[in-house]
Amino acid sequence: MNKADVLLGLQWGDEGKGKIVDVLTPSYDIIARFQGGPNAGHTLEFNGIKHVLHTIPSGIFHPTAINIVGNGVVIDPVIFKKEIDALASLGVDVSAKLLISKRAHLILPTHRLIDAASEAAKGKNKIGSTLKGIGPTYMDKTGRNGLRIGDIETNEFKEKYNTLVEKHKQLLSFYNFDYNLSELEPTWFEAIESLKKLQFVDTEHYLNTAMQNGKKVLAEGAQGSLLDVDFGSYPFVTSSNTICAGACNGLGIAPNKIGNVIGIFKAYCTRVGSGPFPTELENETGEKIRQIGREFGSTTGRPRRTGWLDIPALKYAIMVNGVTELMMMKADILSDFNTIEVCTHYNHNGKVIDYLPYNIDAKYLTPITTPLKGWNVDLTQMDSKAKLPKELLEYVSYIEKAVNTPISIVSVGPDRSQTIRMK
Ligand code: GDP
Ligand code: IMO
Ligand code: MG
16 A cells, blocks of 8 residues: 655745645645645746645646545635636646545635634734634534535535524624625635535545555645644644644544655745744845745735744754655745854743744744855756755755755745756
């Protein structure tokens, strides 16, 4: 029986997961998203096309690979339909190669309203949610109130929908929040009709049978490990398990059937939304990284916060995921820096530590950085390890040694072709 490989983000999301899944898809038969929902924005670039996917796995442009939306994912039918339409306009017909788990939960219009109402009520303490209804939908899942894809095919669907919406209306009445649900519902039900044209499947059976038959599976994560609901910077996190274990829960693949765990990280750090960020640069250097790196959210367009690479945080993410192989993204963005800082330790309540502690709030923790020499050459046209500058190879070796894990790919641009294999 083949094992499934897992690919996930090791920072606060937007590491470049979409690009790498697209690059790796030719080596796999099945790409399966295991958690999150349309809060994700995974960007793919090839042949002059730039495309952002939110719920649909990043293997969808491959002519034959099967793409699975797993049970751990939450689906907004309206956004899902838009994604399918956008793919159709590029000539991609998903009907034969996109399967949806019957156990995946639906995001209702009222989930989005509750997300917005809850954020507004939190004021300056808001999470900075993408307002896609992610938190409220997962709350209904664990609260055992949720609606699932499999419910769409039952006669009780509308009744279940109404019952849940009544609950939501009561909840909304606690907030001082104006809304007009009747404006949102027709589009949602239309989108449900379009969803029905797709294949609803018991994806846990499908995946395990495929692996039994020697098929190769890549599980695609969304968000990043530092946004994990258990291990991230709670409460400034998303509402799912973004770590490797989430692939087991979110697809029905047993832990002993997980093979390689591929951890994606940027050569620096970014974060969008609120919450602690130890290496954040709220200065010109941070602005320079944001501008050169075009660090603006793929889903919300918000400016991303930027900072230097955080090695204790990276080690933590590698530990909780069991990462076997790393891929370093956006190395090209650091080409303009003579010196690149990396955080090696923290000063935590007056003590120097080399691990990520429980509380990473700036009140308790400041980063200790070390300067490394920059490479100062354009990397974007480079196509082999042999062409990479010595200082970049030293940066790679420094990180590999610090985190005791090999880096197998260095990415030097957003395009599929700008990908350098290190082995
Ligand atoms: P994801 O959510 O992890 O899939 O990442 P996003 O797509 O949200 O954000 C990554 C951004 O960086 C996208 O705009 C990508 O096109 C871009 N990108 C990915 N890899 C590289 C790279 O190596 N260099 C540059 N310059 N851009 C990259
Ligand atoms: P991808 O898959 C970056 C952040 C939001 C917010 C917090 C909670 O593209 O890497 P939510 O809408 O989930 O309730 O928001 O998590 N966030 C992301 N940040 N990349 C993402 O996904 C994100 N998905 C959610 O900005 O801080
Ligand atoms: Mg993204």
